[in-house]
Amino acid sequence: MSELQHTSAATRRDAVIAARDLTKRYGRTSVVDAINFDIAKGEVFGLLGPNGAGKTTTILMLLGLTEISAGRVSVLGFDPARQPLQVKRRVGYLPDAVGFYDHLTAVENLAYAAKLMGLGVAERSRRIAAALTRVRLLDVADKRVATFSRGMRQRLGLAEIIVKRAEIAILDEPTSGLDPQATIEFLDLIRELKAEGVTVLLSSHMLDQVQRVCDRVALFRAGKISIMGSVAELSVKVLGAGFVVEVEADGAGIARRLAAIPGVGNVETLAEDRFRMTADRDVRADAARAVVAANGALRRLSVDEPSLEAIYAHYFQATPPGGVRDAA
Amino acid sequence: MRREGSAFQGVGAVFVKELSDNISSVRMLMLELLIVLTAMAALYEAITALRQNTAEDPFLLLRLFTVSQAPLPSFVAILGFLIPLMAIGLGFDLINSEHNRRTLSRILAQPIYRDALLLGKYLAGLATITISLTALWLLVIGLGLIFLGVPPGGEEIARSLAFLVIAVFYAGVWLSLAMLLSIVFRSPATAALVALGIWLFLTVLWPMLAPAIAQAIVPPDPRFAALGLDTPGTAIWTQLLQRFSPNDLFGEAMLAVLSPTTRTLGPVFLDQIRGAVMGAPLPFGQSVMIAWPQTVGLIACTIVLFVAGYVLFQRQEVRA
Structure with a gap:
C-alpha cells in the first residue's frame, strides 16, 4: 500500500x-x-x-x-x-x-x-x-x-x-x-x-x-x-520475490552458502545438484562466487525473470474477490 | 455547464463522405431505377391521355403530375408511395451499421461531437433524395416540353417547385423515422423490417382502418345515408384520423398545390362556398395557404422524429 x-x-x-x-x-x-x-x-x-x-x-x-x-x-x-x-x-x-x-x-x-x-x-x-x-x-x-x-x-x-x-x-x-x-x-x-x-x-x-x-x-x-x-x-508483492535463480552445481554445503547471500529469500533443493533460490535482486554473480568459494563445479546458472503470468495466476487464485480491496 | 467547441465541427466531412457513399452505392442505383421507371410509366400514360384531350387547360404541365390513367396511378401518387421506400432504403442502417462495422468508437474518438455524425449523415441522406427528386422533376418538365410542346408558365414552375419542396420534407419524415429505428435496433434487418412495416401500415392499412374507426366513434346517421350523403361527423373523424399518416398529408398538400382549382381539403357546407366561382383556379399564394398546415405537419413530424433519434443517440453507449 x-x-x-x-x-x-x-x-x-x-x-x-x-x-x-x-x-x-x-x-x-x-x-x-x-x-x-x-x-x-x-x-x-x-x-x-x-x-x-x-x-x-x-x-x-x-x-x-x-x-x-x-x-x-x-x-x-x-x-x-x-x-x-x-x-x-x-x-x-x-x-x-x-x-x-x-x-x-x-x-x-x-x-x-x-x-x-x-x-x-x-x-x-x-x-x-x-x-x-x-x-x-x-x-x-x-x-x-x-x-x-x-x-x-x-x-x-x-x-x-x-x-x-x-x-x-x-x-x-x-x-x-x-x-x-x-x-x-x-x-x-x-x-x-x-x-x-x-x-x-x-x-x-x-x-x-x-x-x-x-x-x-x-x-x-x-x-x-x-x-x-x-x-x-x-x-x-505477489510472489514475495522478484527473481528466481536456478543453480546447477556440485559441491558440499552449497545450499547453505547460497542461503547466506544477502537478498536471497529461500533456497529450495530440487535435486542433489540443483537449487532454486528466490531473491529480490539478480543474485547470479553472488551465487557464482559462492559456488566457486565452496570449490564446487558450477554447471548452470539461470535466472527467471518474474513472469506476469505467474503473478497474475498467483494473485487471482490466491485472492478471492472479497479480499481484493485489502490486498490493494 | 456548456460544452466547449462547436457541435457542428466535422459535419461537412461526414456529409461529403456519406453523400459520396450514398450516390455511389448499388442500393441507391436500384432505388433510383425503381422510382424512375415507375414514374416514367406513369408519365407516359399521363402524356398519352393529355395528348388525346388537349382542352383549354391553363395548367397543362401540372396535369402531368396529377393525371392518372388506369391501371397506373398518377405520378404524384406513385411518388407518395415510393419516396418513403427510398428514404427507408437510405436510412435504415445509418447508425447501426457503424456499430456493426465497429467504426463508431473510432470515428467518435476524433475531435467531433456525436451531433456532427448524426446531422451529417441525416443531411447527406436528405441531399441524396433531393438530388434524385430534382432530377426527376427536371425530367418531368423536359418530357412535358418535348411531348406536349407547351412552354411552362411562371406559376406552373412555382407550383411544381412547391411540389419539390414538400416532397423533400415528406422524404425527411421517413428518413427521420428510418434513422430513429437504426438507432433503436442494433440489427439493420430488424430496423428495415420495422420501418417497412410502419410504411405499409400507414400507406395501405391506415386508409382502410381510419374510416372504420371513425364509424365506431360517430356511427353513420341513417338520415344522411338515406340521402346518399356521408354523415358529417363521421367524415370529419375519418379525415382527422387519416391525417395521422404522412402519406395523407403529402397527398392533400399535393392536391392543393398541383390542382389550382382546389379550394378546400375538408368537407364544407354549401354556405361556406357561397360566392365562389367553382372551377376557377386559385392564385398560387392561396393554394400554398391551403397546403400550409399539411406542410407544417410534415416538417413538425420530421423534427420530432429527428429529435427523438438525437436524444437516444446521445445517450447510447458507444461500445458494441
Whole structure:
C-alpha cells in the first residue's frame, strides 16, 4: 500500500492522465469502482484483467465517450466530460477489434479520419503517407480495406494515431487475435511510439505481451484496480520475490552458502545438484562466487525473470474477490 | 455547464463522405431505377391521355403530375408511395451499421461531437433524395416540353417547385423515422423490417382502418345515408384520423398545390362556398395557404422524429 502511494506521488508531477475515485455505474452495479491511477508522460501503462473487468469502460471514460458516474479524471489537464474535443484532439484511440469502411481504401479511410481531425488537404496527404510508411502499409495504401488481414487493420488503426500526432495513444486489446509474427511487429510499433515520447495506455489480457512493453501495469478485477506497479514490484508483492535463480552445481554445503547471500529469500533443493533460490535482486554473480568459494563445479546458472503470468495466476487464485480491496 | 467547441465541427466531412457513399452505392442505383421507371410509366400514360384531350387547360404541365390513367396511378401518387421506400432504403442502417462495422468508437474518438455524425449523415441522406427528386422533376418538365410542346408558365414552375419542396420534407419524415429505428435496433434487418412495416401500415392499412374507426366513434346517421350523403361527423373523424399518416398529408398538400382549382381539403357546407366561382383556379399564394398546415405537419413530424433519434443517440453507449 505504501509503495503504491509512493509510486503515484512520484509520478503525479508529470502525470498526463490522473484518475481519482473514477466510477462508472450501470443501474446499481459498478462496472468501474472508484479507481485511482496516474500515468506519467512517456510511459507505457498496461491495464490488465479478465474480460468484463472494466478496462474498456475506463478507457471510454478517459475519452469522454461514456459518462462518468462519480470521481474525477484529467487527461493532459483537460476534463474529458467537459472538454472532450480538446482531449480527443490530443489522444489517439485504437478500439478493440477496430473497424474501417471496407469499401474505401486505406488512404481514404485515413483521409476521412484526418478530415474529422480538421487537417488541411496538403497536411493530410503528407501525414498519411508518412504514417502508412511507418506501419508498413504503403504498398497496400490504395487497396480496399475489405482485403486487409486483422494485423493490417490494427496497423492501420495505429497509423490513424500517428496521423493525429497524438500525445497519448490508447490501445484497447491491440494484439488480441493477431498471429505471433503480427504481434511482434505490433509491439515493435508500440515501442517506436514510446521512443518518440508518446504515452501509451494499453489494455490486454495477453500477459506476456504486456510484460514485454509495459513500464507499469494495473491489474483490474471486478471494476477495481487490485494491484499496480512495475512487473518487478508486483512480483515482489505477489510472489514475495522478484527473481528466481536456478543453480546447477556440485559441491558440499552449497545450499547453505547460497542461503547466506544477502537478498536471497529461500533456497529450495530440487535435486542433489540443483537449487532454486528466490531473491529480490539478480543474485547470479553472488551465487557464482559462492559456488566457486565452496570449490564446487558450477554447471548452470539461470535466472527467471518474474513472469506476469505467474503473478497474475498467483494473485487471482490466491485472492478471492472479497479480499481484493485489502490486498490493494 | 456548456460544452466547449462547436457541435457542428466535422459535419461537412461526414456529409461529403456519406453523400459520396450514398450516390455511389448499388442500393441507391436500384432505388433510383425503381422510382424512375415507375414514374416514367406513369408519365407516359399521363402524356398519352393529355395528348388525346388537349382542352383549354391553363395548367397543362401540372396535369402531368396529377393525371392518372388506369391501371397506373398518377405520378404524384406513385411518388407518395415510393419516396418513403427510398428514404427507408437510405436510412435504415445509418447508425447501426457503424456499430456493426465497429467504426463508431473510432470515428467518435476524433475531435467531433456525436451531433456532427448524426446531422451529417441525416443531411447527406436528405441531399441524396433531393438530388434524385430534382432530377426527376427536371425530367418531368423536359418530357412535358418535348411531348406536349407547351412552354411552362411562371406559376406552373412555382407550383411544381412547391411540389419539390414538400416532397423533400415528406422524404425527411421517413428518413427521420428510418434513422430513429437504426438507432433503436442494433440489427439493420430488424430496423428495415420495422420501418417497412410502419410504411405499409400507414400507406395501405391506415386508409382502410381510419374510416372504420371513425364509424365506431360517430356511427353513420341513417338520415344522411338515406340521402346518399356521408354523415358529417363521421367524415370529419375519418379525415382527422387519416391525417395521422404522412402519406395523407403529402397527398392533400399535393392536391392543393398541383390542382389550382382546389379550394378546400375538408368537407364544407354549401354556405361556406357561397360566392365562389367553382372551377376557377386559385392564385398560387392561396393554394400554398391551403397546403400550409399539411406542410407544417410534415416538417413538425420530421423534427420530432429527428429529435427523438438525437436524444437516444446521445445517450447510447458507444461500445458494441
